[in-house]
Amino acid sequence: MSCRIPTHPRRTRWALFAAAAGTTLFAVLPIAPPWPVRLLYAPICHQKAERSLSLLGETMAVCSRCSGLYFGAAVAVLLAALMPRALWWPNRIWFFAALAPTAIDAVLPWLGLSQLSLVPRHFVAWPAGFAGGWFFALGVAALASTDVTFDRSVEVGDG
């Protein structure tokens, strides 16, 4: 299912490329970061070294789950930017289904079960990131392809 975004004018394409650049930068910045980047990510991630992946000999500035969310979102928005004609509106069930793996992984320790190790935890977060990124891209495309003003009025009855 379901409907495609009807038109892809230039403005939509540029908006998608801007969104893709932003999300890719957001995902790549935590790899081997200087300390100001660590400071930047501090409010949005616990940054525990024992729960973060190491790349290029450095501990990432975000935990393995966050990095999985960011990479999944970046890939989704990049795909949307590169193939705007393939953008389609999936059923919302898929959105919630994609959140399930990482939600289950997050709940495991509260049930007294052991959590996944770093690398599986990273990849388990990809579907949630991808789904969020895909719907974010759809939102950006829809906003860019329509007029900025939107009608909030709703007609009720015939009065």
Next chain:
Amino acid sequence: MDKTPSMIKATVIGGLSAAVLSSIPVVSCLNGACCSLLIGGGFLAAFIYSREVEAAGGSFAVGNGAAVGLVTGGFYAVGMAVTSAITRMLIDVSPAEQFELFREQLEKSGNIPPDMLDTLDQISNFFVESGGGLLFIIGFGFALLMGAVFCTVGGLIGGAVFKKDPPTAAPAAPEAPQLGAE
């Protein structure tokens, strides 16, 4: 009669629930995953507003979701200010202790140069000496910024997920040919 469903109810529920959950010690850990409580607050507000609009027989666009998310961010900041004031009254944690926790977290994450830590200590001392008021204002501004960014993203995603197209108008019946017209 035109009736616009108010977005106040949806945004208040979304913003305050994100603020309250962010203030509960164990639950607030969820914010450690890309501010998921803030994104969730904007998403929840978009969901509630989409239901209200649907009940009123209107359409819900992605832009509505983003706007609802942005307003939700404002209510989140207000909610955080209130809950942090209440928390400060109930649990007497001084600003100095809060800074100490933040410093420890940064030190553990590694790669912070010692001179940077010294600078942080100086900033911490300045805030502690200037009293809690300045810290409260900065905290409110920071919550407003975070809410504006992440709740809007949540609202935008919610707008895309719960989008409802306007009902398509029935095609107009072709006009009957007028007899005798020249």
